[in-house]
Amino acid sequence: MTTDLRAAARTADGIRTRTHHWTPAPPAASYTGLSGEQVLRAIVAGEIPAPPIASTLGFRLAEVGPGSAVFEGTTGEHLYNPLGSVHGGYLATLLDSALGCAVMSLLPAGTGYTTTQLNVHLVRPVFADTGLLRCEALALHVGRTVATAEARVTGVADGRLYAHGTTTCAVLPPRPAPAAP
Amino acid sequence: MTTDLRAAARTADGIRTRTHHWTPAPPAASYTGLSGEQVLRAIVAGEIPAPPIASTLGFRLAEVGPGSAVFEGTTGEHLYNPLGSVHGGYLATLLDSALGCAVMSLLPAGTGYTTTQLNVHLVRPVFADTGLLRCEALALHVGRTVATAEARVTGVADGRLYAHGTTTCAVLPPRPAPAAP
Amino acid sequence: MTTDLRAAARTADGIRTRTHHWTPAPPAASYTGLSGEQVLRAIVAGEIPAPPIASTLGFRLAEVGPGSAVFEGTTGEHLYNPLGSVHGGYLATLLDSALGCAVMSLLPAGTGYTTTQLNVHLVRPVFADTGLLRCEALALHVGRTVATAEARVTGVADGRLYAHGTTTCAVLPPRPAPAAP
């Protein structure tokens, strides 16, 4: 270890603390009668609690339409990687969220889905002062067994493209309703 | 909104709170004299603070070797998506971290890199009780301008594969040192 | 081997033959004074020969603009995989071609590029009678070291989406011109 490194460690200005909160989600079975878009609109409206990951990282579902979804996320030091910029995993999480919800918004009640593949392109570094990011996704194909979507992350203040990506989701056909007792 | 949904909201057992801590990293310029592997070994040893994202999500760099890196992460409810499982973005973040560090471990002092592309395959759902995840990455190609790596996420308890992925990094050639004053 | 298989082999109606032609390309150094868009427009105009792969598979560069490129390809039995449909590699080749040319169309004379990563989504099977395919690509980011683009393949007759994808290219900075003799 070099002298440089020890000197660098001394520049640290103390330990940072961050506290965040979430409301545990009701079991997914509670949404059985709702279409994907209805569930997502209930999250936007605050009628269904946002998922825990949203408060852990700092983002939210802002808009949803048939075949589209928009997330907004705020950058901060809690997202930093060792290189001194926002970790690519945060952008991957925004993209994964928006891509999945764009697909989900086209699924009828009782039809599930799961993300099986995510491809992410990171085109510019993001910093704590980049400010609000907007991630907009569009479903491109929703078939019986497979769905795909594309999304872009842009800065709200500067309008620049920071990341983009695509996904492959497996569409899970509805199961027969359980027999009444 | 249906009666089903209101009933579901009543099942919530109160708001959860989580607090985490990190030490701000010294400026990257402090590591100028160190190779990529030296910087990463200093993080493993605790001589350089882990990045903020590691405490935000709950993972750490566990091992590093020339051309490889291992991260370990603990699952929990704070990582959950609206479907009631760990968000794919957490697995993407583990993969991105391990892939980037496997590449970085082969870079000489003064050579930088940035992740430009990440491809993630999610093959099984992860839950809060899945326990410790291990993400192992190997560099496959480190050239003058481009590097690639592959990684897998397995459960420590069950040995099963949960996710895997690859990356493309841009290798940034060393810049001439600034002239002495 | 089962009786089924032997019966199947007997259904074959004889060996097919296909002949194709190309003009060897001049050395790339011949284009040194031309921008990427100029080279591509010369291929569209027939002033530079189309590359051999275009005749081998059966496709052509149809349009090019600053930041965009369109390829058209004709399907046929020579492209079939063992499953009885057009091989995904053909669609990958169309996408790779269009994505690379969309990036190239924005590069100044003397600046090279190479495709380092290609992500392809195949959303519908393509058959010999699907007819003409159109692959349209747009550059999303062209920086000093990295460029990305997105593309879609649609059927000209039916307007349906068959495949889509994205790319990461390495941008290679211009080299100093060789000294005059």
Add this chain to the structure above:
Amino acid sequence: MTTDLRAAARTADGIRTRTHHWTPAPPAASYTGLSGEQVLRAIVAGEIPAPPIASTLGFRLAEVGPGSAVFEGTTGEHLYNPLGSVHGGYLATLLDSALGCAVMSLLPAGTGYTTTQLNVHLVRPVFADTGLLRCEALALHVGRTVATAEARVTGVADGRLYAHGTTTCAVLPPRPAPAAP
């Protein structure tokens, strides 16, 4: 168009011609009683004709095992792109073929599959004199609805890595056999 370009066009040494052959495949329904591995072993043994794309581009299925597949391909000028090297689409086709067959080799009789996503990393240029390429694939996960695999392309003569990639396949459950007449 510049003088440079016209000079370059004059360097062309005449039109090249290439003829290739294939045997039309029997309808896939002929293989109904065979497992994926049995069909692939029959192709290796020449009992089922190789697909047309194999002769169009110049590659063959060389080995297959439960969960693995190896393709070999010969490079040549007919595969060239406008940059004067083998088109990335050829490498994508080798990877797609090997990845799909590695998955198929684990599927029981009556279970189909289709490739829905392909990710390709190109790490070194390939030329006509690179010689024989070997593409080795391994299935990583084969579930009820989704399968993934990884593959690498290396030079047989030099042992170097030229490309690598992964895939997502949709696994199609067996359909009930048609009733006997």
